[in-house]
Amino acid sequence: MREATAVARVGDLKPGQMKYIVIDGLPIALANVDGTLYAFGDSCRHEGGSLSSGVLRHDTVTCPLHGWTYSVRTGKSIVPPVGLRVPTYAVEIADDAVIVIVEWPDTV
Numbered sequence: 001m002r003e004a005t006a007v008a009r010v011g012d013l014k015p016g017q018m019k020y021i022v023i024d025g026l027p028i029a030l031a032n033v034d035g036t037l038y039a040f041g042d043s044c045r046h047e048g049g050s051l052s053s054g055v056l057r058h059d060t061v062t063c064p065l066h067g068w069t070y071s072v073r074t075g076k077s078i079v080p081p082v083g084l085r086v087p088t089y090a091v092e093i094a095d096d097a098v099i100v101i102v103e104w105p106d107t108v
């Protein structure tokens with residue numbers, strides 16, 4: 001099931017800033033990289049550190065707890081390069097609203 005949720009206004013995040021959001025209990029980080037917004041899972045794959053509280057450099061985010069680093073574009077880990085990833089979510093802009101799309105698995 002596709003769920004579209006307005007989570008911010010376009011001007012809320014300046015380039016280089018991140019924001020923590022929650023959609024139906026799902027923790028998500030929103031990042032502004034040179035004017036383009038990316039949404040990805042907020043929980044680090046190591047021990048669950050909040051990536052939105054970490055450091056955003058260009059298109060990478062570094063976890064504040066132990067330094068694991070991910071691409072905000074793909075969610076793939078860069079440090080350590082072991083093929084882990086956090087989920088990524090589509091971001092759409094409608095008028096002044098930032099909308100994050102979450103694809104929930106269908107339930108039976």
Ligand code: FES
Pocket residue numbers: 044045046047048049063064065066067068
């Ligand atoms: S919890 Fe993120 S690096 Fe350890």
